[in-house]
Amino acid sequence: MLRTLLGRALARVISACREKGVFAIVQTVRERFCESFPNDRWGMVVFLLTQDRGKTMRNKIGFLVLLGGLVVAGNSFAADPTTPEMLANACAGCHGTNGVSVGPSIPTLAGIDADYFTSAMQGYKKGEWASTVMVRLAKPYSDDEITAMGAFFAKQKFVPANQKTDPAKAKLGETLHNQQCEKCHENGGSSGEGAGILAGQWMLYLHATLDDYASGTRPTDKKMKSKVDAVVNEHKDTGIEALVHFYGSKK
Amino acid sequence: MFTVNRRNFLKFTVATAAVAPVVGMPFIARGAAAAGQKVVVVGGGPGGATAAKYLKMADPNLDVTVIEASEKYVSCFLSNEAVIGERTMDSLTIGFDDLKKHGITVVIDTVTGIDPVGKTVATKGGKTYAYDRCIVSPGVDFKWGAIEGYDEAASETIPHAWKAGPQTLLLKKQIESMKDGGTVVIVAPPNPFRCPPGPYERASLLAHYFKTHGKTKSKIIILDPKDDFAKKGLFIQAWTRMYGYGTPESMIKWVPGAEGGKVDKIDPKALTIQAQTEDFKADVLNVIPPQKAGSIATAAGLVNDKGWCPVNQKTFESTLQAGVYVIGDACVAGVMPKSAYAANSQAKVTAAAVVAALAGKEPGTPSYVNTCYSIAGHDYGFSVAAVYRFDEEKKEIVGKAEVTASDASPVMLKREVSYAHSWFDNIIADSWK
Structure with missing residues (x-):
């Protein structure tokens, strides 16, 4: 009786493996759980065991295949993701x-x-x-x-970086920032979607970066380029220097 | 009563399928290491200090002790700037107080032996330290006598300046007092050695020093057993641009092995050097001797027949002594060079591996980085950089190091000097603070 049941179950597993492809499933499991179990395959198995998986028969079998796949794949896994x-x-x-x-x-x-x-x-x-x-x-x-x-x-x-700033330069920088940059580099350059943190960033780095935007060696969108150009056209390096001191002065 | 229906039968099968192999495998515990597990780190240089700090960052429950022979560490990296007076010795000198703030015990003592069976470290001060894992970062020692006439006693008047401190100052003093028109001879070591571009950076900065200190008739001769060296193309380009290399007035002359650059013998009193095809006379002689792993590695049975420490390059555990890990200049780390950055990066890999091992886990997949700057003159720097990986088939660290482009603009060469200095600030803080 038990032997028949086991045989039947095994046949189901094998057919499910054929249907879905064990390794594709193993891959899914790895992707899903590798964050929680970066270097611990057996921990992953134990984790899976403790989960109340889906209620339907199909899910149960899928789960069994996942586990089987993990176990079978064993050491044939490529290196775990770093x-x-x-x-x-x-x-x-x-x-x-x-x-x-x-x-x-x-x-x-x-x-x-x-x-x-x-x-x-x-x-x-x-x-x-x-x-x-x-x-x-x-x-x-x-x-x-x-x-x-x-x-x-x-x-x-x-x-924030611990650095000396010139208050006069920072004041001009604040004006320029509010005119040109605040819309995207919000809160005085401390936030902004998809943008780096400018407020409290190292000034030497900011200066080099603004130089690169100005010279075009760091490409950016048209809007940003036009803003940098506006600063440079009106104030030359003094404008860049002022912005850098403004951001550098923020704590 | 347990009745087998389809539903709980499957549960049963799942359990069996999963548990059987787990039981069959060595049991692997989850979670952090047991509180109070001991790691002893031998050596407080960039490798040892970083390993200790990152062990504590990964698992504050670990009991971490660093044993270091000197009260303070003096950085060899950027010490070429100190030789020409562009950097103070103070800026190269680092204490261990900040490291202690991480909860790390720092012991100033000299390690005399490691017992990998009893798992203890013994010191000159007569103490014994028990460990669960031991990390050794001993740096390099010199093969005294490999060049006839050059031994430890000779280094008191003829500096190697390849370990920073009094040696750096000795070379500085000799350079400063050398008259215009004098000759500095640098004897470069064979591979592998600490800081591969170092001898050539030193030659560059000496030329820069002479050029800017009214000693423009002075010469630097590099006698080299090798026919190639790190960043050679970039150095030659820099020498050509700044120091007349390739002309009769060149301040720098490089004699490769193929042209008889290998030095067999020196006379430390007469300052004469017998190279393979020619003899040289120096006003200042700087011999950088052939190197091997720091002497504690030999005493602990961690070295191969070449004098370096073979390790499992995924974890840095010694292949000769279980439970002992060797990092930094002393270990054989595939294609990674012997640099402070490499030691710092290897230390993080080994810290993670040790934490995993103590928790009964397999080590994770490592990733390593090296970035190394050389300063060749005023506002003139360049670098080599690479990300390294562990090749599971070759069982070796692999990676492709790339140097600064030969057409890099003056702005970029200037920035590299600035990055070198900021790198220094960060590597010091990342290792010891």
């Missing part, structure tokens, strides 16, 4: 622990908008953004890894 911490910690040698930079020409990444991080990394990766080392360091990362790193840095606490 954790966001592992990827991001490797950046800290230049960008500071958890992305809080203490070096004036290297930007703080902590608290960064994840979409902006992705567009920056993709810009470097494709060689579209002017850079020295970043073109070489962005290239080896996959799109998924870039997304993971962006999410990691977005979660870290931004710490």
